[in-house]
Structures are given as structure tokens and as C-alpha cells.
Amino acid sequence: xxxxxxxxxxxxxxxxxxxxxxxxxxxxxxxxxxxxxxxxxxxxxxxxxxxxxxxxxxxxxxxxxxxxxxxxxxxxxxxxxxxxxxxxxxxxxxxxxxxxxxxxxxxxxxxxxxxxxxxxxxxxxxxxxxxxxxxxxxx
Amino acid sequence: xxxxxxxxxxxxxxxxxxxxxxxxxxxxxxxxxxxxxxxxxxxxxxxxxxxxxxxxxxxxxxxxxxxxxxxxxxxxx
Numbered sequence: 001x002x003x004x005x006x007x008x009x010x011x012x013x014x015x016x017x018x019x020x021x022x023x024x025x026x027x028x029x030x031x032x033x034x035x036x037x038x039x040x041x042x043x044x045x046x047x048x049x050x051x052x053x054x055x056x057x058x059x060x061x062x063x064x065x066x067x068x069x070x071x072x073x074x075x076x077x078x079x080x081x082x083x084x085x086x087x088x089x090x091x092x093x094x095x096x097x098x099x100x101x102x103x104x105x106x107x108x109x110x111x112x113x114x115x116x117x118x119x120x121x122x123x124x125x126x127x128x129x130x131x132x133x134x135x136x137x138x139x
Numbered sequence: 140x141x142x143x144x145x146x147x148x149x150x151x152x153x154x155x156x157x158x159x160x161x162x163x164x165x166x167x168x169x170x171x172x173x174x175x176x177x178x179x180x181x182x183x184x185x186x187x188x189x190x191x192x193x194x195x196x197x198x199x200x201x202x203x204x205x206x207x208x209x210x211x212x213x214x215x216x
Contacts, residue, residue, distance in 0.1 A: 011189050011203065047186045053199035054186030061189055061203030 012040035012064040012120070015048070015076045015087070021099045023070025023092045029104060030112035031068055039117060040066060049079045059085045066090065068116060071099050090116050141171040141215065142197070146182045147190035149175075156191040156205045163211040171215075 014034060016027040035042040045067075047055030059065050059080060065087040067076035077089040092102070095115055102108060143160055147153025157175060164171040176182060176194075185194060189203035193214060200214040 013188060041188060043188055044186065052186045054192070054202065055188075057192070057199050057202040058186060058188035061201070 010063040013062045014040045014042045014066050015045045016068045017070050017076040019070050022102045023097050023099050025104050027068040027070045029109045033113045045076050056083050090119050141169055143171050143173045144176050144194035146176045146187055146192040148177050152205050153191040159208050159211050163208055163215055169215055
């Protein structure tokens with residue numbers, strides 16, 4: 001986690017809503033999958049919502065913040081926006097997942113993880129972030 | 140006395156942040172206890188995802204960059 005020395009290399013942070021419903025679990029599981037794959041770092045949305053300074057400042061210092069919300073209430077996105085950070089927002093409802101009708105399967109988790117990767121690869125913000133990457137640590 | 144913590148594993152920017160923080164405290168005439176925190180688990184306990192980071196009296200002020208001397212002074216006031 002914090003071995004991201006000097007903020008170099010375009011730190012990407014992932015925030016799933018982790019809501020109680022099936023879509024919340026899907027969001028969480030997909031983000032954990034991406035985290036394990038090394039795509040980006042999962043961090044704690046509750047820390048942002050709780051105004052814990054370390055989480056808030058980490059969000060402000062990251063090159064990319066990516067929220068994954070299960071439903072259109074968009075708790076994760078709104079939590080980031082509340083502290084003045086505009087994330088790349090992925091909404092499972094936009095991918096066809098409905099609350100209460102979306103089984104937590106490996107297939108669905110993989111589909112969501114793929115959608116997150118795709119959204120980040122085509123986002124203008126992601127491209128800007130990539131160009132800002134400082135290269136090696138502490139250069 | 141202010142308690143200042145520099146979070147980082149010892150990279151050049153972490154060292155730079157420490158230097159600037161010491162300078163800022165000195166120029167402001169602030170009595171401060173400055174501690175370097177290199178342990179990843181301790182750093183993560185602050186919710187910090189990138190280093191370096193500056194903590195003033197237990198509150199994380201900046202993460203992932205070395206602020207200017209003037210900005211550090213603002214954090215210390």
C-alpha cells in the first residue's frame with residue numbers, strides 16, 4: 001500500500017461502494033480482484049466518508065481515483081466528490097446489474113473487473129494521469 | 140510542543156520533506172518533536188496510501204508529494 005514512494009508512477013486508488021446488496025458485494029469483489037492483479041490499489045471508502053485525514057489526503061494526492069458503485073445512489077462517487085475529488089465512476093447499473101437480481105458469481109465479478117479496466121483505459125483523465133507519471137520512484 | 144511525523148520509507152523525497160519540515164519549524168520558532176515513521180503498518184494506520192506524508196499533531200496534512208516550505212509553514216501554524 002504505502003510503499004508507493006513519492007507518489008510517483010501514477011497511483012490509482014479503487015473505491016468500491018461495498019454496499020449491503022448483491023451489487024455492493026459484486027463491486028467489492030471485482031475491486032479486490034483488480035487489486036490482487038495489481039491494476040490499482042483498493043482503499044477504504046469509509047475512511048473518506050469518515051473524514052479520516054490520511055484517506056482524504058491520499059485521494060487528493062492520487063493521480064486517479066476510481067469508484068465502483070453498485071446502484072445509482074452512487075455512494076462511492078458522492079463520497080469522493082464531497083471532498084472535492086472527481087473520480088472515474090463505474091456504475092454497475094449501467095452494466096445491466098440490478099439490485100437484488102445480480103448473483104455474485106465469478107463470471108459477473110470478472111465482467112465488472114473488465115469493465116473497470118476498460119473505463120480507465122479510455123478515460124481522458126486516465127490518459128492525463130498516465131502522462132503525468134513521474135517514472136521511477138523518487139526521481 | 141508540536142508533534143511532527145514524516146511518513147516514508149526513506150526515499151530522497153521523504154528526506155527532503157523532513158529537511159523542509161525542520162526548516163519550517165525553525166523559521167517559525169516552533170518547538171517540535173520530529174519523528175520519522177518508516178514502518179509500513181504504522182504508515183497504513185494513518186490511511187496513507189502514498190509517501191511521503193506529513194502528520195502534524197496526529198493529523199495527516201499532505202500525502203504523496205513534497206510541499207513548498209511556505210505550504211509546510213501553513214500546516215504547522
